[in-house]
Amino acid sequence: MNQNRGEFGSMATEQALDLSLPSCRYLLSAILAMEPSDCLLSHARACGGGSITEQAQQFILDHCLSTPGDFHAPYLKNFLKKLITQVECDHDSVLDQFYELYAHYITSFKDDSFGKRDSRICKRISFLFPDDYSELQTCPHSRVLTFPLKCSTNMLEGDTGCSIWPSSLFLSELILSHPELFSNKSCFEIGAGVGLVGLCLAHVKASEVILTDGDLSTLANMKLNLELNNLNVETDALQRNEDTSTVKCLYLPWETASESQLQDIMPNVVLGADVIYDPVCLPHLVRVLTILLNQTNPNSEREHENGEHYYNGVTDRSDGRYKPVNYDGYNGQPKEAPVAYIAFVIRNIETFNYFLSLGDQANLDIVDLTDSLKPMNLLPYMQSYNQADIKLLRIICRRTNQTIVT
Numbered sequence: 001m002n003q004n005r006g007e008f009g010s011m012a013t014e015q016a017l018d019l020s021l022p023s024c025r026y027l028l029s030a031i032l033a034m035e036p037s038d039c040l041l042s043h044a045r046a047c048g049g050g051s052i053t054e055q056a057q058q059f060i061l062d063h064c065l066s067t068p069g070d071f072h073a074p075y076l077k078n079f080l081k082k083l084i085t086q087v088e089c090d091h092d093s094v095l096d097q098f099y100e101l102y103a104h105y106i107t108s109f110k111d112d113s114f115g116k117r118d119s120r121i122c123k124r125i126s127f128l129f130p131d132d133y134s135e136l137q138t139c140p141h142s143r144v145l146t147f148p149l150k151c152s153t154n155m156l157e158g159d160t161g162c163s164i165w166p167s168s169l170f171l172s173e174l175i176l177s178h179p180e181l182f183s184n185k186s187c188f189e190i191g192a193g194v195g196l197v198g199l200c201l202a203h204v205k206a207s208e209v210i211l212t213d214g215d216l217s218t219l220a221n222m223k224l225n226l227e228l229n230n231l232n233v234e235t236d237a238l239q240r241n242e243d244t245s246t247v248k249c250l251y252l253p254w255e256t257a258s259e260s261q262l263q264d265i266m267p268n269v270v271l272g273a274d275v276i277y278d279p280v281c282l283p284h285l286v287r288v289l290t291i292l293l294n295q296t297n298p299n300s301e302r303e304h305e306n307g308e309h310y311y312n313g314v315t316d317r318s319d320g321r322y323k324p325v326n327y328d329g330y331n332g333q334p335k336e337a338p339v340a341y342i343a344f345v346i347r348n349i350e351t352f353n354y355f356l357s358l359g360d361q362a363n364l365d366i367v368d369l370t371d372s373l374k375p376m377n378l379l380p381y382m383q384s385y386n387q388a389d390i391k392l393l394r395i396i397c398r399r400t401n402q403t404i405v406t
């Protein structure tokens with residue numbers, strides 16, 4: 001869990017709070033991302049130096065709830081109730097506006113009417129960059145990058161693709177922390193869900209962003225999110241587009257994706273977040289990965305005596321950034337072989353081991369990068385997400401070593 005340091009402790013109780021204070025930025029970001037109420041209360045306490053002071057309450061009113069129409073009513077109602085209860089329990093005074101706001105929510109929205117309302121909510125995910133962050137191309141004018149995302153309150157909606165899963169938060173942090181791995185590269189995501197990873201890829205200027213999913217309602221929601229974030233959506237797989245504000249959204253169920261369809265794509269980087277969970281789908285997923293990663297100019301491969309295909313180059317894995325290289329790129333220039341980054345949570349070790357064995361049979365080289373390629377912690381306010389829960393695999397189409405998951 002992220003620890004909130006409350007570094008502005010007693011000072012904060014004496015002066016008006018503003019967004020220059022990390023604890024205040026965390027509180028605002030947590031409310032926008034619709035973090036659980038307990039997380040909001042802990043940030044509010046940190047703002048007040050240990051308790052939810054009147055200054056902290058005023059900050060919430062002025063900066064976090066100034067446009068209450070933007071919030072999901074049940075979420076806000078629940079937060080207001082918990083906040084009022086907490087402040088009263090601490091024997092501090094609750095600002096009158098909170099009672100008024102809470103009364104408004106109780107009378108305007110009955111609990112039974114919530115159920116009938118749209119189950120879609122809008123979470124705003126903010127990535128907070130450290131002050132010494134030097135990759136200025138990522139966030140030249142601001143230390144905060146916020147993406148609004150429509151998602152569902154039902155985690156199973158859209159075959160699970162209408163919710164934000166922790167591995168996509170991890171991949172997003174990875175992309176923003178290491179833009180050099182993705183910038184100017186053609187990036188292809190499988191099981192892309194709400195589209196957050198694609199937004200980050202577009203942000204770091206991937207030369208092409210192709211997002212795919214096997215669920216049509218997920219795909220529709222994803223397109224909505226891309227447009228909400230001012231990107232253009234293209235649905236023609238073959239259309240080449242130089243415009244980096246255009247993202248392709250394709251329907252791609254792993255079971256029926258044809259070899260020729262996948263071979264037309266030729267990405268440099270394949271990404272997947274939380275896609276290793278259903279054993280029934282895994283053979284299809286591995287087949288898709290194998291085709292995508294096995295794409296090179298036919299001349300760039302040579303066949304070993306034992307019949308295995310190898311890229312004719314070297315690999316550099318000194319810094320965990322594995323670069324399989326071949327020398328048959330355009331005009332004889334070095335050309336990197338396609339690589340996949342798959343982030344996942346091990347929920348069932350047997351399912352994971354099944355994935356590894358299928359990958360092994362398909363001649364995929366699967367390396368655990370969890371300890372060697374770490375993203376920055378750009379979501380320090382998000383107590384519902386723990387970067388340490390996520391594992392990262394790098395996969396190429398070549399068998400060189402064993403995978404050790406620690």
Ligand SMILES: C[S@@+](CC[C@H](N)C(=O)[O-])C[C@H]1O[C@@H](n2cnc3c(N)ncnc32)[C@H](O)[C@@H]1O
Binds near residue numbers: 165168169215218274
């Ligand atoms: C757990 S969700 C992860 C979504 C997103 N990557 C994230 O991490 O937030 C799994 C995603 O994989 C997609 N998916 C599951 N099985 C699939 C299949 N057989 N073919 C294509 N997509 C599939 C689902 O529609 C869903 O979007």
